Amino acid sequence: xxxxxxxxxxxxxxxxxxxxxxxxxxxxxxxxxxxxxxxxxxxxxxxxxxxxxxxxxxxxxxxxxxxxxxxxxxxxxxxxxxxxxxxxxxxxxxxxxxxxxxxxxxxxxxxxxxxxxxxxxxxxxxxxxxxxxxxxxxxxxxxxxxxxxxxxxxxxxxxxxxxxxxxxxxxxxxxxxxxxxxxxxxxxxxxxxxxxxxxxxxxxxxxxxxxxxxxxxxxxxxxxxxxxxxxxxxxxxxxxxxxxxxxxxxxxxxxxxxxxxxxxxxxxxxxxxxxxxxxxxxxxxxxxxxxxxxxxxxxxxxxxxxxxxxxx
Numbered sequence: 368x369x370x371x372x373x374x375x376x377x378x379x380x381x382x383x384x385x386x387x388x389x390x391x392x393x394x395x396x397x398x399x400x401x402x403x404x405x406x407x408x409x410x411x412x413x414x415x416x417x418x419x420x421x422x423x424x425x426x427x428x429x430x431x432x433x434x435x436x437x438x439x440x441x442x443x444x445x446x447x448x449x450x451x452x453x454x455x456x457x458x459x460x461x462x463x464x465x466x467x468x469x470x471x472x473x474x475x476x477x478x479x480x481x482x483x484x485x486x487x488x489x490x491x492x493x494x495x496x497x498x499x500x501x502x503x504x505x506x507x508x509x510x511x512x513x514x515x516x517x518x519x520x521x522x523x524x525x526x527x528x529x530x531x532x533x534x535x536x537x538x539x540x541x542x543x544x545x546x547x548x549x550x551x552x553x554x555x556x557x558x559x560x561x562x563x564x565x566x567x568x569x570x571x572x573x574x575x576x577x578x579x580x581x582x583x584x585x586x587x588x589x590x591x592x593x594x595x596x597x598x599x600x601x602x603x604x605x606x607x608x609x610x611x612x613x614x615x616x617x618x619x620x621x622x623x624x625x626x627x628x629x630x631x632x633x634x635x636x637x638x639x640x641x642x643x644x645x646x647x648x649x650x651x652x653x654x655x656x657x658x659x660x661x662x663x664x665x666x667x668x669x670x671x672x673x674x675x676x677x678x679x
Contacts, residue, residue: 418658424651439652443640446649448630455541456633460609463545468602471553472594475560476586504551505618512543532626535619540627544615548608556601563597564590599672606668607661613638633657 428435443449510516513531514523528534535543567590575585613634620627620635629643630636633653641650669675 421651421654424648425655426652427648429646429648439648440656443649443653443656446636446640448628448636449633452630452633452636455631456610456612459541459544459612459632460606462541463548464602464605464609467545467549467553467605468598470549471556471601472560472591472598474553475557475564476590478557478561479564479590480582505547505615508543508547508550509619509622532623535623535627537627537631540616540619540631543619544612547615548612552605552608560594560597560601563594567593595672596674599668599674603665603668603674606664610660610664611657 425439426434426436428438509531511519512534514520514529514534517523523529523534571589571593572585575589580588611634612632616627616631617629617635617638620629620631628635630639634657637650637653637657640646640653
């Protein structure tokens, strides 16, 4: 009899504990929904709804609103400015994305190997350029690249460069934009990667050291594999930003009085089509192409890096 009562009490306690856990989970879920609701509202207002409207514009006629299939996309591809813009963006990505990724990872690894005040100072120094807004950074660089006011004007004069449009000529522009983009975003990414490195279990690093691994072997076989997902995250966001580059060439074009074409990049071309020529449907088609490129690139990177796979 006593054993039966004990079993009943245990079952009752188990049910009570289960009910408490379920109630706690429901409360946690409600709190989670409250926190993500503002983001979902903004995502719908400034992400999903504009994408849906762009889809409508991309496949309809601007005058009648009728379905035109791929006519707008074909019109974009037939535009004489499209291929040069594609070439400009691809070349910019080549000179910026791969080198910047290698440099950022290397600097984060070097910073992780340092300790004390020097590391704290370097973290702050790396982040300072990233504290400036993108537009402000470009304006600062325009000042630095103008031979008449730049503190490095003597170097430009020695190279027979006396005007800013000579400094930012089309052949140099991808490298200049790459430099501006790296200078602006490097600090934030170094801190992100450094944070990922500091989250590595010290026991793993100690085990590698006990096994006789030198610093390079520890980086290659321990740190880099554990950093792979963060590198993938970096590449995804920088690929999206690089393929849609706009602010830097647009401001440089304005500062040089059209010394740089206003349709240098694909995003600029889309902007020009929409607001200079009123070709909103074709601009929407080009914007969707850029979105598709970013999505395909992201899917490939996610699959290669296992970005969303849980660590076991």
